[in-house]
Amino acid sequence: MDHTTSLAENAGHEPIVPLTPDASGDQAAHTPWWMHPLEAIAAALVASIAVLLLLGVVSRYVVGNSIIWLDEVVSLQFIWAVMIGATIAVYRNEHLRLNVVVDMLPEWLREYVHAFALTAMAAVLIALIGPAVTYVEEEWAILTPALNIPNAFRVSAIAFGVLAMLALVVLYAGRTVRMAPLVTGAVMVAAVAALCWVLSPQLSRLGGINIVVFLVGFVAVCLAAGVPIAFCFAAGAVSYLAFATHVPLLVVVGRMDEGISSLVLVSVPIFVLLGCVLDATGMGKAIVDFLASLLGHVKAGMSYVLLGALFIVSGISGSKVSDMATVAPALFPEMKQRGHKGPDMVALLATGAAMADTVPPSIVLIVLGAVAGVSIAGLFQSGFVVAMVLLLALLILARWKARHEDMSGTRRAPVRVVGKLLLLAGPALVLPFLIRGLVGEGVATATEVSTVAVAYAMLIGHLMYGGLGMRRVYSMLVETAALSGAVLLVLGAASAMAWSITQSGVVQQLSSLLTTLPGGSITFMAVTIVVFVVLGCLLEGLPAVLLLAPIMFPIAKQLGIHDIQYSMVIVCAMNVGLMLPPVGVGFYIACKIGGEKPDEVMVAIWPYLIALLGGVIVIAAVPWISTVAL
CATH class of the missing domain: 1.20.120 (Four Helix Bundle (Hemerythrin (Met), subunit A))
Structure with missing residues (x-):
């Protein structure tokens, strides 16, 4: 984000409701009653999408009969899951944002900047309400080919998401921000909008300079103020079209719909769910333990294990954050006992996760393929080889840095132990090769293979790694919806901004x-x-x-x-x-x-x-x- 990769940087910020700052451990325990229906619907949608896609694979490759209505139903459920997930992410404060500038400010100023960010978010959402409703009205006349229902049922998810996110932003601002900073932020946003509106005849004649003013300047200011990146992109597109052109804002909603709705992107939440299953079942730890028994006795062995584990685990989860969170706790204690320095371990962890990001399934590769029109099967095939080149570069450096490592007290693991750990890790080790093989051979698309991988991981996790309770599965489905909504809302807003630039x-x-x-x-x-x-x-x-x-x-x-x-x-x-x-x-x-x-x-x-x-x-x-x- 990754995603998908990096929503955890906001863990220190308060959720939308005024919880205590240290109440981030168990999100579900602090969720108010009025959020439960949204979470339940989001979980049901993600589960339904996974089941329907798997049903489609079975129907096509086992029964030999394609289900003609399946894509339309999945598409309808997908956009609703994304927009509801994005709303949940607003509540949880899990949208991608840049906090570096805000964190450097004094505390009194930070409060005013935070209020400005909230009012900027609200202004963008208010500007999109009318176009989103108009978009629904225009799509009412368009019937879907298979189900023969108005397309408005699908695109109304965008209008719902805009209104729901606006309600949460207003609720949060009213309950947690003092009146003085809030009024100051609102006045600043209103003054800028009024000035741009008054100057719009002159701005429309500036041509390419408007790109610098709106799509660079406005976006940069919003980024620095800590406005979530999706809303920064949306602010740039909305302000550029509203004040520097005669193009209706309906285009922004249309581009958001187009950016989010590609069926290829349905694999994003499914691979996010796969990463959750990997973490919850302990499949990643089984891989780490096996590699440690195999290579832990040689010079730089634990560094090799860390890099190898990241390479393999990345081929299961598709998320850098998930990869690092799986590998580090399993390896760092042993590495510290062997004399590895903490900063070096974290440096290797970070660059190792970056190295493995092209190993399929990679959420970034899936999204890139959808945006740029590049074959995702080709990206998956190439990603393995490219990651190996980067892996080799890091392995050589790790070996050079370990040239003076003392291995006298380290023993090779007995063959019996290695064999036992291989039996435990074997089913998990098969998964990345299963994913690559099914896509590479054309048996399944990137979207379809994600559901096969989830089904396989759930089955193996139940049989060999202790299984998952219903409460844990429900929590993973909600987490998947929130994370996917945050990622894909950025994609929708970026599509609108990229269209404006073009x-x-x-x-x-x-x-x-x-x-x-x-x-x-x-x-x-x-x-x-x-x-x-x-x-x-x-x-x-x-x-x-x-x-x-x-x-x-x-x-x-x-x-x-x-x-x-x-x-x-x-x-x-x-x-x-x-x-x-x-x-x-x-x-x-x-x-x-x-x-x-x-x-x-x-x-x-x-x-x-x-x-x-x-x-x-x-x-x-x-x-x-x-x-x-x-």
């Missing part, structure tokens, strides 16, 4: 500039790496991909760069930025999971980041690495 004509100018740079594709690749490292650091990875992929891919195609290779360079460079201190969100999540101080890890992480960046440069320079598996 319509402004800036893309054509940028394309002309980049295609005529001296050095051609080599220079363009270098620019790409720099841009995505910086944006991956500032915006978190997924929003950077969503915003720039539609703009950069056509340029890469003009220069003759293979779309799979370019995808891999983008994702890998983005992940370097994600772990880049002092701003990278993933860096702070790794520090939190590893229990180390960021300023100490900041010193230790640079050699690993340099090794990772070297691997990215090799991937950019050698197209064969990305295309050999196709």
Whole structure:
């Protein structure tokens, strides 16, 4: 986000209801009664989507009969699950946001900035109410092909989500923010809107400068103020269209619908659910224990185990946060006993998670494929090889750093123990290869294979790892809806913003500039790496991909760069930025999971980041690495 990758950075913020600051451990225990129906509906929708997709796979490949209405039902349920999930994420304060600037402010000023952020969120949602309702009215006349029902039943989810999120924002502001900061924030937002409205005739004549004013300036101010990234993108698109063009805001809602509704994206919540199952059943720990018994006795062995575990576990969960949270608790105590330093362990954990982000199933690859029109099966095939190149770079560095490690007190695990742990880990080790094989051989799409993987993990988890209770399954379904809603709302808002940028004509100018740079594709690749490292650091990875992929891919195609290779360079460079201190969100999540101080890890992480960046440069320079598996 990852996602999907990094929603945990907001764990220190209060939820929408005024709970105590330390009440973040058991979310369900503090959920008010009026949120329970939303959570129950979200859980039911996610479960229904998974069951229907699995039913479709069985019907097509076992019975040989496709269910013609299935895609329409899944599409309807999916957009409702996303918007309700996004509403739950607003309540839980789990939307992606940039907190670095706000955290540096004095406490008295932070309160005013927070009030401004809330009023900005409310202003965006208020601006979208009318267009969202109009969109529902226009879609009423359009009937779906299979079910023959108005498409309004599906798109009304957007109007519901806008109204529900607005209600929660207003409720939170009224109950937790003092009146003075709230009034100040509202006046500031209203004054800016009024000024832009008065100057709109002049602004409409400025052309490309409006991109800088609205889609860069407004978005940057909102980001710095801690406004969730989805609302920052929406604010940029809404303000640009409202004050600098004559395009109706209905377009924003339409682009959000288009950005969210692709059936390919249905696999996102299912893979998020798969990551939850992995954590809850202990399948990830079984893999870690087996690798430790196999390699723990050699020099740099525990570093090898950590990197190998991240590589394999990433092929199950699809989420960097889930990967790190699974591997670190299982390995760090033993590594500390063997003399490994905490900052070095966290540095290796962070860069290892970045390395493994192209291992399928990768939520970033799925979303990138949907946005840029790249084959997801091809991305999955290539992702393994690319991750191996980055893995090799980190393995070489880990071995060099362990050249003086004393292994005299370490013994090889008995063959009997290794065999026993292999039997326990075997079913879990099969899963990433099952996912890759089904997609690579064309047996199932990325969406379909996600449901097969969840069914397999649930079955194996029940038979071998203790199973899951109904309460735990329900909690995982709600978590899946909230996380998916937060991620996919960013995608919808980024689609609207990217469309606005495209319509402004800036893309054509940028394309002309980049295609005529001296050095051609080599220079363009270098620019790409720099841009995505910086944006991956500032915006978190997924929003950077969503915003720039539609703009950069056509340029890469003009220069003759293979779309799979370019995808891999983008994702890998983005992940370097994600772990880049002092701003990278993933860096702070790794520090939190590893229990180390960021300023100490900041010193230790640079050699690993340099090794990772070297691997990215090799991937950019050698197209064969990305295309050999196709």
